Amino acid sequence: MTRFPGEDYINRVEIFFHFDPLLALVTFISSRMVHIFFLPAVLTIVVTFVLGRVACGWVCPMGSIQQFFSFLFKKTKLHRPKKLEDNHTVWKYYLLVFILVSSLFTLDLVGIFDPFSFLYRSFVVSVMPALSYSVSSFIGAIYGLNLLSIGDILVQFFENLDINAIFLQGLLIGMIFVAIILFNLSRERFWCRYICPLGAFLGVISRWNVLKLKINTEKCIDCNLCSLQCQMQADPYPNEKWKSPECDYCFTCSAICPTNAISFPGKMAPESIESIDLSRRKVVLISLLGILAIPFFRISPARSRASEKLIRPPGALPEAKFLQKCVKCGECMKVCPTNALQPAMAEAGPEGLWTPMLVMEIGYCEYYCSLCTQVCPTGAIQELTIPQKNNLKIGTAWVNKDRCIPWKFGDPCIVCEEHCPVSPKAIKFITANVEQPDGSIKSAQAPVMDMATCTGCGICENKCPVVDAPAIYVTSVGETRSDRNQVLLDIIQSGEDPY
């Protein structure tokens, strides 16, 4: 799990994503760029090519979770499989076709369905915050019982996990995750069998692998137990019907075979088994759908006109390029030390669902922090040094004089200016003479913005004592990454870097 013990450096926590050939492929296709950091994915491809989908059965964390709950549901007799007559395992191949075709036209949907993205996002946005919430109530109860030292130990332990506890779509993303788990009630490894596009991709390249199931026909008593128990619906019996692209090499069949008739001998001369039973007509149809989907995804104004609320993390590529690369994995949201990065809902259009944006009411962009730029697995957020980061704007702050304490009431408050991290400060003061209800005049120093030095970090909005709708707020306009989302003709960049 991603940790950041207070320093502005983080290990290569995103490396796991780089073993994912599907993320690599779709990112390459949709962004028209090849990245060397996806090199580890080659290893996965080679292993799968030679040994089949062993990674699905033995490495994939999503697979492990599916396996665990399938096991649990079976043990508790909650698992109620219906008769297996279907051939729904092909769904995932159609999904793969859809994702690949749409990525050809720069629509990057892989992040929604890729198992690593799905799992990491679900944990970051939902599972861990829920855990943190329940633990926090539990710890509260411990303190309530006056068990102070136990409480202190627990607090320290959970502080070390660095859980960001507040997320806008925690419930929705969590419900999807729970639903995927509950599907295991009807089919073991439901996700791996029917949905996983990465599994489908690995299935396609594993068709010629050398690890082939072999049933010793002399021993076999045709009991069909292996096919009934196969968690991936790979149909080990009869031998010639076995679907090697479905097999994740769990070896359950050989373990349960009453006569030990099943083995997986390595064969140097791989034989081709036609076992991905796709209908050509459907593949064409799905491809057409993949193409047709694109205009529908692009009807929204997100690409042409930026949403004021869509404040991307520093280092984010220009919006169109960003959307081609972001895989919605949630790494950046995990490392954000102030919990500011949140999954977008509609702010970035349908394509931008669950992409990261800063919500200043929850957190803000810490001045000397560049963690989110360090962890992005696809380069949608470019890695930045601190001086680079502090030289760019992610948005611009605005003072709402109707709500600001000095502007409205003539009372002193300098909280936004005090927190402004740039030097010289982007918030300056002028004197406000405010007429009071009784006609008298009160004077206070009141904040005004200096557009040239404001980076849009949002700490002013976050700390504003007008808590419900802060009297100073950040919008995306002026962000360095965009040519269009600008307000002033000429903004002088501060040359000297304070770092």
Place this chain on the structure above:
Amino acid sequence: MKRRVFLKDIAIGSLLLNIHPKVYAQGTGSPDVALIQGESPSLITKEAITTLGGMQRFISKGDKVIIKPNIGWDRTPEQAACTNPEVVKTLVELCFDAGAKEVKVMDNPCNPARRTYVRSGIQKAAKSAGAEVPLPNDHHLKKIPIHGDSLKEWEIYSDFVETDKIINVPIAKTHSLSRLTLGMKNWLGAVGGNRNQLHQNLDLAMIDLAAFFKPVLTVMDGYRILLRNGPQGGRLSDVKLHKTVAAGVDYVALDAVGASFFDIKPEELRFLQIAKEKGHGEIDLEKLIIEKRTI
């Protein structure tokens, strides 16, 4: 007891109680404020405490001590937004030398505590001297009566209450509302709640908080002071190398001395004026016994 003896005793007793504490202090020969200049932050801190009569004057054997530096911002020591780590470390060592059982160093920062604790260098320095450096734990927040003129009650970290002795170690910086942030303002880092609202009546709030916490010792870090863009600065050009540490018991006097680092007269600062009127301490630099030395 005869009535006459009783009355006589009362008369003598009240006379004694009326004498300013300074009279007793003078008996030990220590000044109100030790103002030490020098190259090494730790040496001048040590010298300041020695001048006041040594740490054992403030810390007894077996005491639980909490030291409150300013760790408010995610800034390095060179940027002078947080207390000098060496000053904090020296105080921890002196406390242990005086027999303290336990020394805690804690603050509730404006930026995320984890980062400020690390970048300020204070966590590492204080830990190396054997102190506990806990992050602010919100389960420790308690609404506590302050009995102040502006603050009746506020959420306070119980760490600062459930302790034997408190030492305040502020850094001297500019501030756009109180003009300077010195020792009394430092107490805003010991409270939780919606503390940003305190700024609407900041001068009174900090006076109330300072009177509530009442540190046994205040050590003003003036090694580097922040002249502009306070309270967090940013550029090194905002910082002046002042190479001074001041220490004393009267926290109001310490803030008055801190103001002199910036060539500001104590009477110009509203919060000092009010604190003096309330009788919390002395701000007239002429009346204070200040032992100034360069080492």
